[in-house]
Amino acid sequence: MKISVIGTGYVGLVTGTCLAESGNDVICMDIDQKKIDLLNAGNVPIYEPGLEELITRNVDHGRLSFTSDMSLAVKSSDIIFIAVGTPPGEDGSADLKYVLAVAGEIGRNMNGYKVVIDKSTVPVGTADKVKVAIAAKTKLSFDVVSNPEFLKEGSAVDDFMKPDRVVIGTESAKARNLMQDLYSPFVRKGDRILDMDIRSAEMTKYAANAMLATKISFINEMANICAGLGADIDSVRRGMGYDKRIGFEFLFPGVGYGGSCFPKDVQALIRTAKDLGLEANILKAVEAVNKRQKTILFEMILQHFAQASKQGRKNSAPLEGRTIAVWGLSFKPRTDDMREAPSVVVINNLLRAGATVKAHDPVATHEARKIFKSRVTLMDNNYETLKGADALAVVTEWNEFRAPDFKRIKKLMKKPVIFDGRNIFHQEELKKMGFTYYGIGRR
């Protein structure tokens, strides 16, 4: 099949590459000329495990190409994915200006029947708007499909290649058949391709993300209650998870959710509910708990040093002159994405309180430099952050941080104090080694 993907970001690039891998001819289009130049020069603008190899192979086989020419992309394909960003507007609703601009451009450049697919996460009713925007520019026939994407950054290629389910919302039998053919190589069990009406397909994505965000805020709230009660969230989590109705998945306490999806999608759904005259009380609480959770690690650090100040130094600003090492900057492991990352809240609070911050992330350094400029010292190696540090704060649970050389850590640090924002270390072992250890909701 001849396919174009408009918007070559995390979703568009993975979608286009994986569809090329299954034998289709794919053009990835983006208005960002720098991104297209990078891709045409053989570089990959984002970090996503396994993606670079797939891109290289499919470009070499002539199935995958990159362009900033919208006309070329539209005219050369029968199937067009819209995968541009849908950032939050000022009132929290999803801003559709990029999606609708692309729809208009598709209409303007059409040269025959096309299936236009909303891959971006868009509010219920957007397919109708896309239809109107295209129809305003062409008399040719087309169908619009809602096909929300469920991939996770960090395992996006795997998720696309082996999806839990594929949601297809359309009113057209022709478009539905085409979509089923397109996805059949990825879904061995046909029952995982879920046909539904367009509005339900659009809503499914928001409902799924809202549920996942709810699980995170729920377990974070339980962790905070555990901390106050002297109970241990790890034991509680295990005790809950063996109940099959609850399960273990996605119930890990931490420093809050970030990324380009959960925060904006929860906000957008709250806004959608408000427009209907409904109060999304659960979602409002999910958001409020998350906002608070992003500050928790900083508060623990502040409290620890305020205590230390009382015992020795006379200082009303307990973090003034302290150096804090931060491990992990991306909003989660295996990605360089720092949109809404908890690390930004933690670090900005530390800097505001007068601390010096030395940080390391395996792949997000270039993104972090754009955010922090020279305010944070970014190190190539996690151990380098520790030289002379008063404390270590673990913010993102990269695998390479899970079993470090604690003897070396202790030697490098001024004081052996660890704030484990993801509960990745064994607190008892660390205590035996002479560390002062703080986790989230641990005894």
Ligand code: NAD
């Ligand atoms: P992104 O910001 O990484 O990429 C969007 C791309 O669209 C950018 O490269 C931008 O230059 C391009 N673009 C903007 N306007 C354009 C135009 N008029 N023509 C061509 N290109 C244009 O965004 P993303 O993370 O890939 O997300 C895209 C959509 O997918 C969003 O709606 C998001 O909610 C949804 N989504 C994201 C994820 C994720 O994990 N990132 C997962 C599922 C769904």
